[in-house]
Amino acid sequence: MPELDPTFTVLPLAALADAALSRARDLGAAHADLRVVRTKTLHRVLRDAKLEGSSDASELGLSVRVIHQGSWGFAAGVALSTEEAARLADQAVAMARVAQPLVPAAVDLAAEPVHAEQTWVSAYDVNPFDVPEGERHGRLLELSQRLLAADGVQHATARLLAVQENTFYADTAGTSTTQQRVRIAPELEALHVGDTGFFAMNTVAPPAGRGWEYLTGTGWDFDAEVAQLPDWLVEHARAPSVEAGRYDLVVEPSNLWLTIHESVAHGTELDRALGYEAAYAGTSFATFDRLGSLHYGSEHMHVTGDRVTEHGLSTVGFDDEGVAAQSFDIISAGVLVGYQLNRQMAAEKGLGRSNGCAYADSAGHIPLQRMPNVSLTPDPEGPDVAGLIAGVERGLYVVGNNSWSIDMQRYNFQFTAQRFFAIQDGELAGQVKDAAYQATTTDFWGSMDAVGGPSTYLLAGTFSCGKGQPGQGAPVSHGAPAARFRDVNVLNTRSGGEV
Incomplete structure (x- = not known):
C-alpha cells in the first residue's frame, strides 16, 4: 500500500x-x-x-x-x-x-x-x-x-x-x-x-x-x-481512402473517450452552462434552464461524474475546497440531470452539496470548477465488440483518438482516429484512411442504439485538459464501453465530401 x-x-x-x-x-x-x-x-x-x-x-x-x-x-x-x-x-x-x-x-x-x-x-x-x-x-x-x-x-x-x-x-x-x-x-x-x-x-x-x-x-x-x-x-x-457518406459506426473507448470529453464533459461544466467560463473554449449549449429536460442522447446513454474510480486521473480523496470525493449522475436515459459543481455554484443555484469538482493545478492558481472522471456506463448485459459489429451492414470500426474539432458551444464537431476499419455485412473488411466522423452532439448521442458490455469497457483520458485565464491544466479520465451509432456522416479529410 x-x-x-x-x-x-x-x-x-x-x-x-x-x-x-x-x-x-x-x-x-x-x-x-x-x-x-x-x-x-x-x-x-x-x-x-x-x-x-x-x-x-x-x-x-x-x-x-x-x-x-x-x-x-x-x-x-x-x-x-x-x-x-x-x-x-x-x-x-x-x-x-x-x-x-x-x-x-x-x-x-x-x-x-x-x-x-x-x-x-x-x-x-x-x-x-x-x-x-x-x-x-x-x-x-x-x-x-x-x-x-x-x-x-x-x-x-x-x-x-x-x-x-x-x-x-x-x-x-x-x-x-x-x-x-x-x-x-x-x-x-x-x-x-x-x-x-x-x-x-x-x-x-x-x-x-x-x-x-x-x-x-x-x-x-x-x-x-x-x-x-x-x-x-x-x-x-x-489502405484505400474512405468514400464520404453515411455510415454506422462501432466506436472503441480508445476513441470514444475524447468525444465524451469534448461534447459531454465540457458541455456539462456548470460554469460554461452559466456563461461564467467563455473565453477559453467557449460556453455550452446545455444551458441551466434545460436541466431535467434536454435530451442529450438516446435512452442507452447513462453518464456519471466521479472522483472515486480506481486509477482515474481525476480521482482524489477530497477536492481543492475540502469536499469529499463522490459519484453523481450527469445524464440518465439520455436526459441531462446534473452538472459538475464547486461549492459556490452549488449554493448559488440551490443544488445542495457540491459534488467535489474544484481543482487548481498549482498553489499559484485559484481553484476552478474542473471536470471529474466523466464516463459512459456500459450495459451490464450488452454485447462484446464482435456483437456490435455483427449488427452493422455498412459501417466503420473506430479505434484510437487522433485530431478533433468542436465549436464554442460544444455542439458541432468532427473527430478522426488512429485506425478506421471498414465493416461489411457484420464483418471487418480491412482499414480505410482519411476518415472523420461529423455530427452535432445531440444527433450523435441520439443515434447510439447499442452500448457494449463490461468486457468492452476502458478507462482512458488525458494528462492535461485546459481551462481558465490564466490557463490551467487538469488530468481527467473518461471511461466508456464500445458503442454503436447509426447513420453518422463521415467525411473524407482529403477531399471533404460532406453528405
Whole structure:
C-alpha cells in the first residue's frame, strides 16, 4: 500500500495553516483556506532508440483564499514560513476588499461536513520516481528497438511522462487533508515512410493513475501492442481512402473517450452552462434552464461524474475546497440531470452539496470548477465488440483518438482516429484512411442504439485538459464501453465530401 511521501509531510503544514487561517479570522474573513502544493514531473523522450529529451522538475508553493465581505480574495507565494502564510492572508483580504464593489452578489458556499486530519493516497504499486534511471531508460529503449526492428517502421519515438502531486488543504471550518496522486503516461509512436507518403501511428494505451507497474504488465500489455503496431501501420499506409457518406459506426473507448470529453464533459461544466467560463473554449449549449429536460442522447446513454474510480486521473480523496470525493449522475436515459459543481455554484443555484469538482493545478492558481472522471456506463448485459459489429451492414470500426474539432458551444464537431476499419455485412473488411466522423452532439448521442458490455469497457483520458485565464491544466479520465451509432456522416479529410 503506497504511503505519503515523507519529504512532503515533514513540511510545517499545520503551522502554516494555523498562521494563515488565524490571521484571516482576525481580519474578519467569513471563510479562509490554505493550500500547500508540490508537483514533481518527470519527462523522457527517445527518438530512434536514442535519448532526445530528459527533464525533471519540482514546483512547490502555498496559497490563501478568503471570502471577505462577500467577495473572494486570493494570494500565493513560495516561502514556506508562518510569516509568509500570515502575509498571504493579509494580501488575500486586501484583494477581496478591492474586488468587493464589483461583485454582483455575495459569495456563499454550499455546506460540507468537516473532514479533520484526513490522508489519502492514490492506487499504485511502484512510484515511478523511485525507479532507477537505468530501469526507466531500459524499458523505453527495449520497446523502441522492437518497433525499429519491425518491417515497415523507419522511425520510432518513445515518450514517458510521470507526475507526483502532493496537496495539503486546511480551512477555517476545521477540515484538513493531505493527499498524494501518482500518474503515468507512456506512449510509443511508429513512423512508416513509403511511396505514398509518411504515416504515423501511436499506441492507444491511455494515461493512468498508476505507477511504474503500468509499463511492466499491470493494467496494459505494452509488449503486445508494440508487436501489433507495425502491421496496423503498414496496413493503414496501403489502405484505400474512405468514400464520404453515411455510415454506422462501432466506436472503441480508445476513441470514444475524447468525444465524451469534448461534447459531454465540457458541455456539462456548470460554469460554461452559466456563461461564467467563455473565453477559453467557449460556453455550452446545455444551458441551466434545460436541466431535467434536454435530451442529450438516446435512452442507452447513462453518464456519471466521479472522483472515486480506481486509477482515474481525476480521482482524489477530497477536492481543492475540502469536499469529499463522490459519484453523481450527469445524464440518465439520455436526459441531462446534473452538472459538475464547486461549492459556490452549488449554493448559488440551490443544488445542495457540491459534488467535489474544484481543482487548481498549482498553489499559484485559484481553484476552478474542473471536470471529474466523466464516463459512459456500459450495459451490464450488452454485447462484446464482435456483437456490435455483427449488427452493422455498412459501417466503420473506430479505434484510437487522433485530431478533433468542436465549436464554442460544444455542439458541432468532427473527430478522426488512429485506425478506421471498414465493416461489411457484420464483418471487418480491412482499414480505410482519411476518415472523420461529423455530427452535432445531440444527433450523435441520439443515434447510439447499442452500448457494449463490461468486457468492452476502458478507462482512458488525458494528462492535461485546459481551462481558465490564466490557463490551467487538469488530468481527467473518461471511461466508456464500445458503442454503436447509426447513420453518422463521415467525411473524407482529403477531399471533404460532406453528405
